[in-house]
Amino acid sequence: GITVPHEKIVEICKFLKAECGFDMLTDLSGVDNFGEDPRFEVDYTLYSLTNRLWFRVKVLISEDDLTVESVTGVWATADWHEREAFDMFGIRSKGHPNLKRILMWEGFPY
Numbered sequence: 001g002i003t004v005p006h007e008k009i010v011e012i013c014k015f016l017k018a019e020c021g022f023d024m025l026t027d028l029s030g031v032d033n034f035g036e037d038p039r040f041e042v043d044y045t046l047y048s049l050t051n052r053l054w055f056r057v058k059v060l061i062s063e064d065d066l067t068v069e070s071v072t073g074v075w076a077t078a079d080w081h082e083r084e085a086f087d088m089f090g091i092r093s094k095g096h097p098n099l100k101r102i103l104m105w106e107g108f109p110y
Contacts, residue, residue: 001056006068009059013044013074022046022055025071028081030089039063042091044071061091070096 004012016022027045044057059068070093072078080102082093087101087108101108 001058003058003060006059006061009042009044009057010069010071010074012057013071016046016055016057017074020055021048021050022053023049025075025077025081028071028078028085030085030091032089037062040066040089040091042068042085066090067092067094069094070099072096 024047025044026047027043029043029045031041031043033039033041038060040061040063042059042061044059046055046057047053048055061068066089068091070078070082072082072093072095078093079097082091082096083099083102085091086093086096086099087103093099
């Protein structure tokens with residue numbers, strides 16, 4: 001896997017899908033690395049049906065700015081995954097079509 005700058009995530013995901021055959025986003029998860037700087041990360045687990053390969057892309061994000069670009073335009077399955085990362089960690093996916101809670105109550109402080 002690779003760690004990429006958060007501002008390049010959509011561009012890199014488009015490349016991985018179009019040029020490398022990673023046609024499935026199987027998981028997207030928020031991670032809280034309490035005590036580290038940057039504290040949070042978003043992990044994207046990709047799969048290529050054609051090549052039968054797994055690949056992980058990681059983005060590190062600061063506790064001061066819990067924002068990353070949405071990859072829903074690359075893989076529609078990112079929709080619910082990004083909503084869960086928002087709901088559980090407060091990670092906002094900029095450009096998400098419907099970023100709202102799916103698990104926790106409105107006042108949940110992440």
